[in-house]
Amino acid sequence: MTKEVHINDIQPLLGDDSILIDVRETDELLETGFVPGAVHVPMSTLTVEDNALTDNKDKTIYVMCRSGKRxxxxxxxxxxxxxxxxxxxxxxxxYEGDVNRLQ
Known part of the structure; x- marks a missing residue:
């Protein structure tokens, strides 16, 4: 069963038992910025062995991109x-909140 949450409802859900990953490519993050606290794991390089995933196997993983399709x-x-x-x-x-920018 798939679960979904809207981007503007995400912040209260993030905590010790969850993680937000942004699967957009680096050039997209440079263009728009990213949600504070999000971990960048580009979809093009994502594997189940990725440390961002394996280190958080016991957590809820919220997955975001540009629009919600990827x-x-x-x-x-x-x-x-x-x-x-x-x-x-x-x-x-x-997303209507503040964003962080890549340096």
Whole structure:
């Protein structure tokens, strides 16, 4: 069963038992910035052996991208590998909060 949360409802859900990963490519983060606290794991390089995933196997993994389509694909992949994954609908294009910028 797939679970989903809207990007503007994500901050209260993040804590010690969860992680937010942003699966966009680096050039996209440079263009728009990223949600504070998000961990960058580009979809093009993502594997189930990625430390950002294996180190957080016991946590809920919220997955975001630009609009919510790629993150849905990654969520499906993670669910197939027994991760607790939630798609973040709306992505960065609907996000209304502050963003951090890559240096």
């Amino acid at each position: 993150s849905l694909n990654v969520q499906t992949f993670l669910l197939e590998h027994d991760f607790d994954a939630v798609n973040v609908a709306g992505g960065i294009i609907e």
